[in-house]
Amino acid sequence: MNNEKKHVEQVVSHIPLPACPEILIKIDELIASTSFDFGELSALIKKDVALSAGLIKLSNSPLYCLQKNASIPVALQMIGAQQVAYYARAFLLQSAVSQGASITRFWDSSWRVAEMSANIARLLYRQKADEIFTFGLFRDVGIAVLMNHYSNYKEILGLANNDPDNAFTEHENREYSVNHAQIGAFIAEDWHLPDYFVAAIQCHHTPDDVTKLPLSIPDSDRARELIAVAQLAEHAVQLSTGLSQTHEWSKLKGFCMDSLQLSEQETTALISAGIAA
Template identity: 30%
Template sequence: MAKLILAEVIEKTLKGITIPARPQVLLNLQNELGKSDPDPRVIVRLVSGDVGLSAAMLKTVNSPFFGLSRKISSVAQAMSLLGIKAAGQIVTGLVLKAAVGGKTPSLERFWERAEKVAGIAYYIASTIPRGPLDDAYCFGLFHDVGIPILMQRFPDYRQTLALAEKDDTQPSTAVENERYATDHATIGYLVAKCWFLPEAICNGIFYHHDPSVFDDKDSFNPQAMTLIAINAIAEYFHDEYFLTRTNYRGETIDSRVLGHLGLQDDEYSDLREDLSKLFK
């Protein structure tokens, strides 16, 4: 398995690249969630106090992925139905989107895909025994956050992505490292660490293009592996269904992904059918 990120790698990576600061609303939210007995009323006030954030949260939880029997109209209802931790992680992902060009026209397609992948990931987590509902949506939205940051730093980054897409001999991160001496997985990891996200999310982001993690189960965070596996299926399904093309990275790790999640072929087929129904 790849080595853990080193201090000198971090220093080299950050040259000329700005990591977005953790917004105050997220700092306050994390302080409350970090308490032994967080107060849901405080969290509701924090989210409701930001009109854009509360609207984004309601739009998110009312999407088909969350399987609610009725539409909800308040942050308090969302908190009650989803639970404090899951709702908190969803808010974290939405805050990230706002902080990294969420309303920038050139990034609309990126965030549209990220939101769909995150929703699919949440749905998949809901179907798996002890699935990581608290983290699945946040990870889906967060895992590629290094891409818009690198877009802002390097004018030719879109061309690099296109080149990486055509190269099926190595992960996109390898192509990025050849050109920029860094990659979007490393940048995403640093953002997650700076924003004090759970270790499983941080490690999952760093290794989400490294299928060798599934060969080293004894020394890698199992929760991070589960997030990587769920997200791999989510991306594979998204690209196949919405873009009508095969995600080759999903193909190369399918067997290990399914094995880690304990999904048999027929169960995987049922999951794909259920996901398809969500979009009809």
């Protein structure tokens, strides 16, 4: 894996990647401070238009259902400081990788998967779903990066989406010697996300590879859960909207059911409940 990382570093050195924003570092430092204050956090977040807009959109979504046009202080109190640290990464990433109609459609699709991931996580675990929401929005960021950088990427993306047999990332590897999952993992690590989160992004099309990474058992299990919930969510979104159809569910259905310990009947019920939520 060290050789793979060195190879990815060499390839992505020629591809513009979103740098970790300074405001994110300040948010992390503030939340970790013993003198943490919501007012100071609110003032900091208000300085970034994209981050403020993302948190307001989230607070008005079915995930939190605050009153329409809730203020940043109200949204922060409802969402919670630790959760905001995750959501901030998602919204700042969306702002950092944004260019053209195709990228707008990409983020719209990613937002739907992120929301569905959060719905399914709450049904499964009955807990706040900040991490899985962020994973749903973050996991495919490499697609947006490659789309911005390579003029023929839409063609390669089409081939990957329509391949029922081979791993999605094989088409990207053949064309660019790197794939969107590797790029996403590289960005996630630079943006100070946990090792298991980085691993889940790196392996979300090849989940058996998680076992090849130097993760502890709890972290390995969590990486598998993130992959499985997001893949289940993507399938639910495709069923409910008919958009962005791929063959990934047929390839990864068994892995998802095993990782989440779901029967066929439970999986079908969970998908229906997630769509209805």
